[in-house]
Every structure is written in structure tokens, then in C-alpha cells.
Amino acid sequence: MSVGITAETGSPIRLQSRSSVLAALRRTADRRARGGAAMVVEGAYGSGKSVLLEQLSVETGLPTLDLTGVGAERDIPFAGLNRISPPHGSPPLPEFPIDETEPVAWQRLWRELGRLLDHGPLLLRVDDAHLLDTPSLRVLALLARRIERLSALLVLTAEPVHEAPGQPLDGIPRSRLAPLDFSDGMRLLYGQARFPPSPEVAEEVVASSEGNPLALVEFARALTARQSIGLAPPPLVPPHDGRFRGETRRRLWSLPDSARELVMLTVVHDRLDHEDVLAAAPLAAADPHAWSTVVGSGLVELGEGGPRPAGELRRRCLETDACPGELRRARLSLARELEGTRGFEGGGYRTPAPRHRAEVSADSPERLATELERTAHEAESDGEHDRASRLYERAAALSHHDESKGLRILAAGYDAWTGGEPRRALVMTRRARTLVRSSGARGMRDLLHGGVELCDGKPATAVRELTEASSALLDTDRELAITALMLAGDACCVTGDYREYYELASRAEWLRRPDDSPNTALVLRNFTAMSATFQGRHEVAAPALREVIRLADRATEPAPLVLAGNAAFTLGDPAVSHRLATRAQRTAEERGETVQLPWASVYVSLSALLLERYSEAESSALEGVRISRALGQRNRMIDHLALLALVAALRGEPETVEIRLKQATEHGLLSRGLGRPDAFCSWAAACAELAHGRPVRAVHRLRLMDSGIGGFNPAVRVLAAPHFVEAAVSCGEPDDAVRLLGAFDHWVSSTRSTTRMALSHRCHALLAERPADADERFRAAIESHRESGGTLELARTELLYAGRLRRARKPAAARELLDEAGAIFDEYGAEPWSRRARAELRATGRSVPTRSSGAVNELTARQAEISRLVAEGATNREIAELLYVSDRTVEHHLRNVFANLGVRSRTELAKLLR
Numbered sequence: 001m002s003v004g005i006t007a008e009t010g011s012p013i014r015l016q017s018r019s020s021v022l023a024a025l026r027r028t029a030d031r032r033a034r035g036g037a038a039m040v041v042e043g044a045y046g047s048g049k050s051v052l053l054e055q056l057s058v059e060t061g062l063p064t065l066d067l068t069g070v071g072a073e074r075d076i077p078f079a080g081l082n083r084i085s086p087p088h089g090s091p092p093l094p095e096f097p098i099d100e101t102e103p104v105a106w107q108r109l110w111r112e113l114g115r116l117l118d119h120g121p122l123l124l125r126v127d128d129a130h131l132l133d134t135p136s137l138r139v140l141a142l143l144a145r146r147i148e149r150l151s152a153l154l155v156l157t158a159e160p161v162h163e164a165p166g167q168p169l170d171g172i173p174r175s176r177l178a179p180l181d182f183s184d185g186m187r188l189l190y191g192q193a194r195f196p197p198s199p200e201v202a203e204e205v206v207a208s209s210e211g212n213p214l215a216l217v218e219f220a221r222a223l224t225a226r227q228s229i230g231l232a233p234p235p236l237v238p239p240h241d242g243r244f245r246g247e248t249r250r251r252l253w254s255l256p257d258s259a260r261e262l263v264m265l266t267v268v269h270d271r272l273d274h275e276d277v278l279a280a281a282p283l284a285a286a287d288p289h290a291w292s293t294v295v296g297s298g299l300v301e302l303g304e305g306g307p308r309p310a311g312e313l314r315r316r317c318l319e320t321d322a323c324p325g326e327l328r329r330a331r332l333s334l335a336r337e338l339e340g341t342r343g344f345e346g347g348g349y350r351t352p353a354p355r356h357r358a359e360v361s362a363d364s365p366e367r368l369a370t371e372l373e374r375t376a377h378e379a380e381s382d383g384e385h386d387r388a389s390r391l392y393e394r395a396a397a398l399s400h401h402d403e404s405k406g407l408r409i410l411a412a413g414y415d416a417w418t419g420g421e422p423r424r425a426l427v428m429t430r431r432a433r434t435l436v437r438s439s440g441a442r443g444m445r446d447l448l449h450g451g452v453e454l455c456d457g458k459p460a461t462a463v464r465e466l467t468e469a470s471s472a473l474l475d476t477d478r479e480l481a482i483t484a485l486m487l488a489g490d491a492c493c494v495t496g497d498y499r500e501y502y503e504l505a506s507r508a509e510w511l512r513r514p515d516d517s518p519n520t521a522l523v524l525r526n527f528t529a530m531s532a533t534f535q536g537r538h539e540v541a542a543p544a545l546r547e548v549i550r551l552a553d554r555a556t557e558p559a560p561l562v563l564a565g566n567a568a569f570t571l572g573d574p575a576v577s578h579r580l581a582t583r584a585q586r587t588a589e590e591r592g593e594t595v596q597l598p599w600a601s602v603y604v605s606l607s608a609l610l611l612e613r614y615s616e617a618e619s620s621a622l623e624g625v626r627i628s629r630a631l632g633q634r635n636r637m638i639d640h641l642a643l644l645a646l647v648a649a650l651r652g653e654p655e656t657v658e659i660r661l662k663q664a665t666e667h668g669l670l671s672r673g674l675g676r677p678d679a680f681c682s683w684a685a686a687c688a689e690l691a692h693g694r695p696v697r698a699v700h701r702l703r704l705m706d707s708g709i710g711g712f713n714p715a716v717r718v719l720a721a722p723h724f725v726e727a728a729v730s731c732g733e734p735d736d737a738v739r740l741l742g743a744f745d746h747w748v749s750s751t752r753s754t755t756r757m758a759l760s761h762r763c764h765a766l767l768a769e770r771p772a773d774a775d776e777r778f779r780a781a782i783e784s785h786r787e788s789g790g791t792l793e794l795a796r797t798e799l800l801y802a803g804r805l806r807r808a809r810k811p812a813a814a815r816e817l818l819d820e821a822g823a824i825f826d827e828y829g830a831e832p833w834s835r836r837a838r839a840e841l842r843a844t845g846r847s848v849p850t851r852s853s854g855a856v857n858e859l860t861a862r863q864a865e866i867s868r869l870v871a872e873g874a875t876n877r878e879i880a881e882l883l884y885v886s887d888r889t890v891e892h893h894l895r896n897v898f899a900n901l902g903v904r905s906r907t908e909l910a911k912l913l914r
Contacts (some may be wrong), residue, residue, distance in 0.1 A: 013017045013448060019176045021041055021052060021177060021418070027777045033436060036147035036148050036149065036151055036152040036153060036154070036170055036523075037148065037153055038143075038144035038145070038153075038154040038155070038156070038157060038173070039154075039155055039156075039172070039173050039175060040129070040144075040155075040156045040157075040169055040172050040173070040174040040175075040179065041155060041156070041158075041174075041175055041176075041629060042155045042157075042159065042160045042174055042175070042176040042177065042214065042398075043157065043159070043176065043177035044156055044158070044159060044177075044310070044472070044850050045159060045214070045244070045247055046212045046213060046214025046215055046243070046244050046247075047177045047179075047212060047213060047214075048177065048213045048214075049127065049128075049157035049177065050157070050607055051213075051758060052157070052177075052381065053125045053127055053155060053157060056125070056155065057123060057125065059124055060153070061878070062120075062121055062122060062153065063087035063090075063119075063120070063122055063123070064087060064122070064123045064124070064125055065084055065085065065086055065087060065116075065122060065123070065124045065125070065128075066084070066085040066125050067080060067081075067085065067124075067125070067127070067132075067422060068083070068126075068127045068128055069126075069127065069128035069129055069130065069131030069132040070083070070128075070131055071131045073133060074131060074132070074133050074134075075133065076101075076133055077098045077100075077133055077134075077135045077136075078096035078097070078100065078105060078133065078136055078139075078612075079133050079136065080132040080136030080137070081093075081096045081105065081131075081135075081139060081140075082095055082096050082131050086116070087122065090116060090162075093109075093112050094112065094865070096108065096109075097840070102138055102139055102142075102875035103133050105135065105139050106139045107145070107318060109139060109143065110143070111614075112848040113115065113143075113150060113152065114150070114782050116778070117150060117151055117152060120151075121151040121152060121153070122151075122153070123152070123153050123155070123383065124131075124152060124153070124154045124155070125155055125347070126154070126155070126156040126157070127157050128157060128158065128159075129149070129156040129157060129158045130158040130159050132195055134168070136170070136302070137168045138168045140154070141168040141169055141170075141172065141297065143752075144156070144169075144172045145171050145172060145583060149153070155171075156169070159298055160176060162638035164394070172907075173873055178211070178213075179210060179211020179212065179821040180211040180213055180216070181211070182210075182328050182423065182632060185206040185209065185211060185216055186202055186203075188213060188216055188217065188220070189202055189205060189206055190202065191215060191219050192216075192217045192220035192221060193221070193223055193228065194220075194221060195223055195224070195227075195229075195235075196228065196351055197226035197227075197228040197229075198228065198229055198230055198486065199235055199720040200230060200430045201223075201227065201229070201230055202617075203423055203426060204427040205219050205220070205234050205852075205856040206221070206233055206423070207421075207423045207424050207427055208234070208235075208236060208313065208753070209313065209820060210311050210312065212244070212313065213900070214243060214244050215238050215244045215313060216240055218238040218243070218244055218245075219234070219235065219238055221239075222235055222238065222239040222242070223235075226515035227524075230430075230474045233431070236315070236316055237316050237317050237320050238317070244317070245317050245320075245321065248299070248314060248317045248318065248321065249317075249321050251297045251298065251299055251323070251660060252299065252318060252322065254297075255293060255294070255362050256284055256287070256290075256293065257292040258281075258284045258286070258287035258293075259284070259287070259290050259293040259294045260284040260285045261281045261283045261284050261290075261326075261330070262281055262290055262294045262299075262300065262307070262520040263294060263299055263300060263318065263795065264279055264307050264322060264326050264327055264329070264330035265280055265330050265333070265334065266300050266307050266308055266315075267309060267315055267318045267319050267322065267327065267330070267331045268319075268331050268334065269334055270329060272515065277307075280330075280333040280334045280336075283332070287568045291307075293660065294307075295340050298310060299318065309726045312390065312536055316491055316557050316610065319588060323332035324754055329331045331739070333637050352613070357465070365398040365399075365400070366398065366399065366400060369395040369396075369399050369408070370395075370400055370472075372391050372394055372395035372398070373391070373392065373395045373408060373411075374394075374880065375387045375391055376389075376391035376392045376395065376411070376415075379391060379402055380415060383590065383591045383595070384592060385415040385416070385418045385419030385592045385594075386415070386416075386419045386421070386592075388411075388412075388415040389413070389416040389419065389421070389424070390412070391411045392408050392409070392411040392412035392415065393408075393409065393412040393428075395408045396408035396409045396412065399627045402434075402435040402436075402437075403435065403436060403437060403438065403441070403586060403858065404437030404751055405435055406432040406436035406441055407432075407436065407441055407444075409428050409431050409432040409435070410427050410428060410432050410436070410441060410444045410445060410448065411428070413425040413426075413427075413428025413429055413432070413448050414444065414447075414448060415453055416428060416591050417448055417452065418423065418592070418594070418595050418596055419592055419593075419595070420594030420595050420597075420630075420631045421596050421634060421768070422451075422455060422456055422595075422631065422632045422633070423450045424449075425448050425452055426448070426449065426452055428448070428450045429445050429449050432445055433445065434589075438471045438476075439475070439476070440472065440473055440475070440476030440477060442468045442471065442472050443468075443470075443471070443472025443473035443476070443477075443480070444469070444480070444483075445469075446465045446466070446468050446469035446472065447466065447469040447473065447480065447483070447484045449465055449485075450463075450464075450465030450466035450469055450484070450487065450488070450491070451466070451467060451487055451595075453491075454466070454487055454490065454491045454494070454633075454635065455595070455598075455628075455632075455633035455634075455635050455636055456632050456633050456634050457672070458633060458634070458671070458673055459491040459492075459494040459495045459635065459673065460495050460497065460673050461675065462487070462488070462489045462491040463465065463488055463492055463495065463497060463500055463589075464730060466482075466484045466485070466487045466488035466491060467485075467488045467500075467504070469481075469484040470482070470484035470485040470488060470507075470694065475826060478511075479520065481511075481559075482508075482511065482520055482523055483523075484522045484523065485504060485507065485508060485511075485523075485527075485799075486559060486563070489501055489504050489505075489508075489526075489527060489530075490599075492504065493530075493675075493676055493715075494536070494635065494639075494674055494675065494676050494677075494680075495673050495674070495675050495732045496675025496676060496679070497675075498714065499502075500570070500728060501527075501530070501534065502531050502534075502535070504527060505527040505528060505531035508523075508524045508527035508528070509510050509524070509527070511524055512525075513642055518551050518553075518554035518555050518556075518560075519555050519556060519557045519560045521551055522548055522552060522555055522560040522563060522564060523559070523560055523563060523667070525544060525547055525548050525551065526544075526548050526560075526563045526564075526566075526567060528540075528544045529541050529544035529545040529548055529567060529570075530546075530566075530570070532544060532566075533545070533570055533715070533747075534714050534715060535714075536714070536743060536747075536823060538746055538749070538750035538751075539750060541570075541750065542571065542750040542751065545567040545568075545571050546571065548563065548564050548567040549564055549567055549568055549571070549573075549580070551575065552564035552580055556595050557591070557593075558584045558585070558587040558588035558591065558596040558600060559593075559596055559599075560776060561566075561580055561581075561583045561584035561585075561587060561600070562581065562599050562600050562603060564580045564584075565577045565578075565580035565581035565584060565600070565603040565604075565607065566603055568580055568607075569606055569607055569610065569749045570604060570672055570715075570751070571612075571753065571755020572748070572751040572755060572756045573753065574607045574608075574610035574611045574755070575607075575611065575753075577606070577607035578604065578607035578611065579601075580602075580603075580606060580608055581600055581601075581603035581604040584596065584600040584603075584629075585597060585600045585601060585604065588600060588678060594631060595631070595633075597627050597631075597637060598624050598627050598628040598631065598633050598636035598637070598639075598640070601620055601621070601623060601624035601627065601640070602624065602636070602639050602640065602643070604624075605618075605620040605621040605624065605640065605643045605647075606643065607648070608620060609643070609646065609647060610755065611789075612789070612792050612793065614647055614650065614651055614792075614828065615860070615861030615862070617643070617647050618644060618647045618861075618862075619649075619861070619865070621640045621641075621643045621644045621647065622640075622644065622882075622883065622884070624635050624637075624639075624640035625640045625641060625644070625884070628640060634668060634672075635668075635672060635674060637666050638667050638668065638669050638672075639674075639676070639677050639680075640675055641660055641663050641664040641677070641884070642660075642664055642669075642677035642678075642680035642681045642684065643680065644658050644660045644884055645660035645661050645664065645680070645681055645685075646680055646683060646684040646687070647707075648660060648684070648688075649683075649684040649685070649686075649687035649688045650687055650792070651828060651829065651830050652688075652691040652825075652830040652831060652832035652833045653688075653831075653885075653889070654691065654832070655687040655884065655885075655886050656884070656885045656889060656890060657671065657684055657685065657687075657688040658688075659884055659885060660684075660884050661681050661684065661685060661884055663679060663884055666682055669681065673805070676715075676716065679705045679715075679716035679717070680766075681913045682701050682702060682704040682705045683701075683702065683705070683716060683719070683720040683723070685701040686698040686701035686702045686720070686723055686724075686727065687723055688700075689701060689727075690723060691830075691832040692832055693836065695726070695727040695728075695730035695731040696727075696731045698726075698727035699727045699728055699731060699733065702720060702723065702724045702727065705717050705720070710730050717740070718740075718743055718744055718747055720763065721740045721741060721743070721744035721759075721763070722744070722759040722760075722763055723912055724736075724737060724740055725740065725741055725763040725766060725767065726762075726763075726766060726800070729766045729767060734767055737763070737767065738767065741760075741763050741764070741767070744756075744759075744760060744763070745760055748760050753788075754784050754787050754788040755784075755788040755790050755793075757779075757784050757787045758781045758782075758784030758787075758788060758790060758793065758797070759793065761777045761778070761780040761781035761784060761806070762777070762778070762781040762797045762800065765777035765778040765781060765800075765801070765804075766775045766800065771808060774804060778797065778800075778801040778870045782794065782798065782801070782816070783891075785797060791824050791827075791828075792824060792825075792828055792830065792900045794821075794824065795820070795821040795822075795824035795825055795837075796821075796833065798817040798818070798820060798821040799817075799818070799821045799833065799836060799837055799840065801817055802814040802815075802817040802818045802840055803840055805817070806840060806843055806844050811844035811845055814840070814844050815841060815844050818837050818840050818841045818844070820839040820842075821833075821837050822834060822838060822841065823839055825894035827859055829862070859897060859900060860894060861898050862883075863893050863896060863900075864873060865883070866879055866883070866890060866893050866894060866897065867897050867909060867913060868913065869882065869892070870909055871909060871910040871913040873910075876890045876891060876894070894906075897909065
């Protein structure tokens with residue numbers, strides 16, 4: 001589930017799966033004994049709203065009153081109310097005269113419902129409420145806003161519309177159905193297909209349906225035997241006689257000429273602003289209602305870049321079924337209007353006029369394909385990868401020669417992958433499989449397939465495919481070959497295959513040239529730096545890492561900037577790492593390279609973690625989870641779940657750590673061979689054990705880093721060294737700690753990081769045999785912590801030092817340290833560490849009062865986030881799912897919020913925050 005805000009009304013709309021909406025409705029129905037409830041469920045045509053109402057009726061078992069909106073009767077007052085179907089065995093409702101006023105109709109409906117409720121609770125289902133006549137809809141909205149007085153559940157379904165404030169359904173809780181996710185789409189397809197398709201064909205059909213259940217069912221039933229096994233291409237639009245395409249045609253032909261003119265313009269060119277469209281649409285320019293009519297039809301939506309068809313599937317249906325003459329007129333009109341438009345110097349807007357003239361001319365298909373390809377390349381340069389991909393695909397359809405057709409299909413796939421559509425990219429690679437013969441084309445195919453495997457498959461497979469792609473592309477496209485090599489290196493790090501990484505680093509060294517661009521030079525130099533780091537050759541690694549960071553000043557692409565962020569993190573400079581990773585995110589957004597966003601946010605979270613900005617690290621990782629899931633990058637999502645577990649562990653939230661580790665495992669941590677997140681998960685689990693004073697278990701967890709999925713993981717193992725030393729010393733096993741500390745010190749000495757130098761001093765203090773040596777090291781650690789600004793680690797160092805001082809019978813010195821440490825732990829909400837600090841204070845002889853749960857007057861970042869979600873109508877369970885915490889954690893934070901803000905209910909909290 002995700003939460004969005006409607007631009008028109010500012011009211012919260014939760015985008016939810018069908019199961020989430022049904023669960024919310026079920027919980028609402030279960031509360032009917034305390035009064036009624038109402039909800040509006042929004043969804044596009046074919047999204048399954050009617051099926052949801054049927055499921056709700058079966059699950060609740062309530063007697064139902066049913067009403068379905070009919071567009072043909074929208075102009076007849078109270079036609080809707082007069083069609084209400086009463087529960088089985090009940091007399092029909094009295095007639096609502098067309099000349100009756102709305103208040104009188106409302107009173108009549110209220111009385112009749114009261115009479116029916118004498119026999120028990122009711123479910124009132126209103127399907128397609130947007131098709132009701134206005135008086136009926138207003139009366140039902142009045143009922144919905146007062147339904148708490150009745151023991152009834154009212155559910156209205158409607159298509160999303162762009163409303164202005166003051167519309168009939170304002171003030172009623174809403175949920176919006178999200179498109180089917182990939183796994184649900186695959187299950188539906190296999191359940192409906194006459195001929196079970198091959199996995200490759202199934203993925204292509206599910207991608208074409210864009211998550212619309214009705215369209216997917218109709219695709220499934222239309223698949224022929226040849227199409228199902230890949231001997232013929234699957235259809236790109238649902239069947240002509242199906243409901244989805246039929247409804248699209250009906251809506252198109254029911255529009256007035258002025259509105260249909262606008263639709264045709266968006267079909268032939270879906271990246272125009274309002275001025276360009278109106279200039280090419282004389283009928284629409286003269287009709288002030290044309291835009292509202294078009295948007296109300298559901299065929300066109302208004303985005304930030306202007307009007308566009310409501311999805312590529314809808315655009316294909318419109319293009320297929322529209323009048324050819326109207327499409328031709330739209331293209332010629334655009335070409336005339338845009339002819340001669342000049343682009344901005346250095347890129348920017350480029351005129352599509354030649355392309356539209358070419359598409360209506362009598363030129364050969366190949367010439368038109370060339371023109372489309374040129375326009376696609378311009379869109380690509382402007383960061384419009386989705387549009388470029390569609391243009392390449394249309395150019396491929398016009399190509400006669402297999403090789404040129406295959407190359408254009410692969411170009412479409414590359415832009416789809418870059419723009420964040422991995423499933424579509426895979427579809428393109430399969431289409432091109434039998435068409436291309438050249439090594440460069442095969443290299444591009446392997447690059448695409450390997451890139452998808454890296455983010456959403458088995459990275460070990462990605463290593464092989466990307467390495468082969470790099471070799472195949474080297475003679476035809478050196479830049480793409482280096483991109484493939486870079487991704488292969490990342491895949492090695494994800495799996496923990498460092499021997500293969502060293503091989504790739506040798507190849508990268510051989511590829512370096514003096515005239516390389518800053519982006520290319522950075523990528524190749526990064527191999528040298530990280531290879532030396534993994535091997536412990538820090539005297540070589542440190543200068544190479546600094547060179548990578550210097551090259552980032554002139555880098556213009558997001559992927560090299562991500563590598564530079566990692567280099568700064570490795571050097572122990574979290575501020576620079578955070579700046580570069582954030583810049584990588586911003587660059588990816590500006591260039592439309594959506595595929596890079598989850599990768600960049602990994603280092604935003606890691607650097608925030610090193611800066612001890614735990615709230616930012618958590619919010620960044622949560623956003624990374626959401627983006628990764630939306631883009632179909634489950635491996636990146638697991639990366640972020642592992643980081644979320646580490647944040648919770650360092651805060652001392654063991655219950656949250658357990659939930660997040662479980663989520664990472666359930667999403668494929670073990671089955672996919674993800675060594676790096678597995679190592680982070682072991683580290684997080686160990687920190688949680690340390691927070692609860694279980695060092696033996698912590699040592700066991702940390703040793704799993706050397707025997708887990710990725711085997712020996714030198715990078716994360718060295719990062720976790722301070723916690724290993726602490727745990728090993730606590731359980732009397734200092735020998736292993738001494739060896740690991742040597743590697744940690746060697747790394748720290750090369751990075752000159754004060755943050756890590758403080759941790760090194762703390763480790764040496766814990767291992768020191770002489771009290772004087774321990775005192776000196778602890779003081780040096782505290783001084784370095786203060787210099788670097790690491791407050792939470794400062795508090796942990798003070799806690800450890802205070803314990804040693806207390807055992808040395810120096811209680812006064814211990815109390816001074818514990819006072820500061822306890823205050824820091826309280827500020828961060830690190831409850832287990834706070835309890836240990838209070839226990840140490842009591843052991844020094846001081847009386848420590850029990851701390852009130854609502855002692856902090858200001859809301860923490862976690863409390864503020866939970867409060868915001870409560871105000872938007874989310875339940876505790878939904879909030880727990882969004883934040884990857886337990887229901888109990890949400891309840892705990894809400895109790896503190898209520899106490900701090902002086903409110904007594906969720907309703908009061910929502911009013912306060914509005």
C-alpha cells in the first residue's frame with residue numbers, strides 16, 4: 001500500500017491492492033455494532049471494483065441493497081434511487097418522484113433504511129456511482145457522511161475523476177485500487193488462458209495488460225495455441241469484441257467532435273503541452289468544455305508534462321480503433337503547427353513535425369522507420385526514455401530487415417530498462433532473440449537481460465551475462481561495454497563473488513585510456529580502488545578512491561556518481577558520500593534514468609547511517625523499498641530491507657529488527673544468493689543481540705558473515721569489526737577480535753576517518769589489559785567522537801567506559817559519563833541502551849526514577865510519520881506494513897503521541913494535524 005494526495009482536493013487517497021481494500025472493508029464491517037461506516041473505492045474501468053463488491057457480500061454475509069449506475073439515465077433525477085434493489089424477501093422501496101427535492105428524498109431514504117435495519121445490519125452496495133444522476137448521488141453522499149448513526153455499511157465504487165472541491169463524494173473515506181502486481185497478474189493469466197502460455201509469453205502479456213484485470217482476462221482468452229508457445233507474437237491489444245476495447249470505442253465515439261479532436265492529438269503525440277494541443281485543435285479551442293469532457297471520459301489524463309492517453313494500453317486501443325482519417329488529420333495538423341519550431345541550444349525541445357509529416361506521407365515504411373528512430377534518439381537525449389522506447393518499437397514494426405528490426409527492438413528495450421520498466425525490457429530481448437546475428441546486437445541483448453537479473457533475479461547469472469555482454473560490445477560500442485562491465489562489478493559485490501571482481505578489475509585496468517570522459521574514467525578507476533580495498537591493500541586503495549571522488553566533480557551520469565558515493569563512504573567521509581549519492585538521485589530523476597534510483601538511495605541511507613542521522617536513513621530506506629517494489633527491483637528492495645534492519649538494530653529495536661529480517665528472507669534473500677544484504681542482515685542481528693546483552697549470540701551472528709550466502713564478505717566484515725570486538729571481549733574470546741581489529745586499523749589508517757578512528761580507540765580500550773592503557777584509549781575515543789559529531793556511538797563508548805570505571809570503584813566518574821549517555825539514548829529513543837545506562841547508574845549507588853513513556857514533549861521523526869499516516873486514515877496494521885514494524889510498536893508510539901499532544905483519539909489527532 002502507498003499513500004498519495006489528490007492534487008484537486010488535498011484529501012488523502014490510499015493506493016491499495018485488492019486484498020488490502022477488501023481487508024479494510026472487512027474491518028469496517030466488523031465494527032458495525034458500534035455504528036455504520038462508508039467508503040468510496042476508486043478504480044479504472046476493468047480494475048475489478050464489481051468483483052470486489054461481490055467478494056465483500058460473500059465475506060460479510062449481510063443482506064444487501066444493490067444499486068448500479070447507468071450512464072443512459074444520468075439526466076433523469078432520482079433514476080438511481082428508484083433502481084435500488086432491496087434485500088431478498090423485502091418489499092421494494094417507495095418511488096422517488098423526479099420533481100422531489102433532495103432533502104425530502106434524503107428523509108424518505110433514511111426512514112426506509114431505518115425500517116429495514118429493524119431486522120439487522122445491512123450492506124448497501126453502489127456500483128459505478130460516477131454514472132448516477134446528480135440528485136441520487138448527493139442523497140447517497142448525505143447518507144454516507146451520516147452513516148455512523150445506522151448499523152449499515154455503505155460502499156460506493158467509482159472511476160477516479162479530476163474533481164474540484166465541493167463535489168458530491170467529498171468528505172467520504174476513499175481507497176484507490178492499484179494495478180495488479182506482476183505475481184497476481186501471472187496467477188490470473190494462467191487461471192484464464194485456454195492454452196497455458198510459456199513463461200516468456202506470459203510475462204509479455206502481463207506487461208501489455210498494465211495491471212488491468214479485465215484486459216488481462218481478455219488477453220488470456222484470446223491467446224491462440226501458436227501464440228502461447230511463442231510461434232506467433234502475442235496480441236498487443238485485447239480482442240475487438242471484448243468489453244475493454246468495446247468500452248474504449250464507446251467512450252471515444254460518444255465524445256463531441258471537439259473533444260475527440262483532442263484525444264486524437266494525444267494518441268499521435270503524447271508529449272505536448274496545452275498550448276501546442278489547442279493550437280493544432282481549432283474545434284477544441286472554440287469549446288470551453290472540451291478539456292473537462294475529455295478528462296471525464298477516462299481516455300486522457302493530465303500529467304505534469306501535459307495531456308496524455310490514460311496508459312499505453314489505452315493508447316494502442318485508441319490508435320487501432322480510431323477513424324484513420326481523424327488520425328491523419330491530427331498528424332497533419334500537428335505538423336503544420338510545429339513546422340519550423342527551433343530547439344533550444346544544447347538540447348531541450350525538438351520539433352516532432354517532420355515525423356508527423358512522414359507518417360502521413362507516401363514514403364516507404366523504412367524511411368518512416370528511420371524518421372521515427374531519429375525522433376526516438378532525440379527523446380532519449382532529453383531523458384524521455386518511455387517515449388523513446390515506444391518510438392523505437394514503432395520503428396521496428398515498420399522495418400523489413402531482421403537485423404535492423406532486432407536492433408530497434410533492443411533500443412526500445414534499453415530505454416524501457418533505463419526508464420524503470422524491466423519487464424518490458426525482457427519482452428524486447430525475447431522479441432529480438434531470433435532477429436539479430438551480430439555480436440554487438442547479442443551483447444546488447446545480454447546487457448539488458450543481465451541488468452534485469454541484477455535487480456530482480458539471480459545476480460550470479462547477471463555476472464556471467466554482463467561479462468559476456470561487455471566482451472561482445474567492446475568492438476561496436478565501448479561506452480556500453482564499460483556500462484556492462486560496471487554492472488557486472490556491482491553484481492559481484494551483491495553476490496559476494498570477489499574473485500570474479502578482481503578479474504573484472506584487471507580487465508578495467510586494461511581498458512583505461514588517457515582520453516576517457518570523466519564518467520568512463522571514474523567507472524574504470526573505481527574497479528582499481530575497490531579491488532584493492534577488498535584485498536586489504538589500503539595503501540593502493542586510498543589514493544584511487546580519492547581520485548574517484550575528484551572525477552565525480554565532472555561526472556554527469558547517475559551511475560558513476562553512485563560509485564563515487566560508495567568511494568567516499570569507503571574512505572569514511574559520510575558527508576561527501578551523502579552529497580554524491582543525493583546528487584546521483586537528482587541526476588537520475590533529471591535524466592529520466594529511473595532504473596538508478598534504488599541503487600543511489602542505498603548510499604543515501606548508508607551515509608546517513610554513518611552520520612548517525614537515523615531518521616533520515618530509515619526514511620530513505622523505506623522510500624527505497626517503495627521505489628524498488630514499484631520498479632520490479634526486488635534485489636534492491638532486499639538491500640533496503642537489510643539497511644532498515646541495521647537502522648533498527650543500532651537504535652536498539654530488536655522486535656523491529658526481527659520483522660525486517662523476516663521480510664528480507666520472505667522476499668528471496670536466501671534463494672537469490674544475495675551475499676551483501678545477507679552480511680548486513682547478520683550484522684543487524686548481531687547488533688540487536690548486543691543491545692540486549694547477549695554477546696555470545698552476537699558473536700555467532702557476526703561469524704555467519706564468513707559462512708553465509710556470499711561466503712567471506714571483507715567489506716561488511718570490516719565495517720562490523722567494532723561490534724565483533726565488543727561482543728568477543730564480553731564473552732571472553734579476544735583472540736579473533738585482535739585479528740579482525742588489525743584489519744580494521746589498517747583500513748582506518750588509510751582513510752583518516754575520525755568517526756572510525758574513535759571506534760578503533762574504543763576497541764583497543766576494550767582489549768587493553770592495563771587500566772591506564774584502557775583509560776587513555778577511552779578518552780581518545782570520546783574526543784574523536786566529539787570531533788566527528790557521532791553522538792550515539794559517543795554514548796555507547798561512554799556506557800562501556802562507565803562500566804569499566806564502576807568495576808574499578810570510581811563511581812563518581814562513571815555517573816558523569818552515564819548521565820550524558822542516558823540523555824543521548826533517550827533522545828534517540830534507543831530504549832534497550834537507555835535501560836542499560838539506568839542499570840549502570842543504579843549499580844553506582846544512585847537512585848534512578850522510572851522514565852515516563854511520554855517524557856519527550858516534541859514528537860520524534862517516527863512518531864511524526866505515524867501521526868501523519870493516522871491522519872490520512874491508515875490503520876495500525878497498515879502503518880506497520882508501510883514502516884516494516886510491528887503493530888505493537890505502532891501502538892506504543894501512538895500512546896506517546898497522544899500523551900505529548902494531549903489528544904485522546906485518532907479523530908482528534910487527525911483534526912489537530914489538518
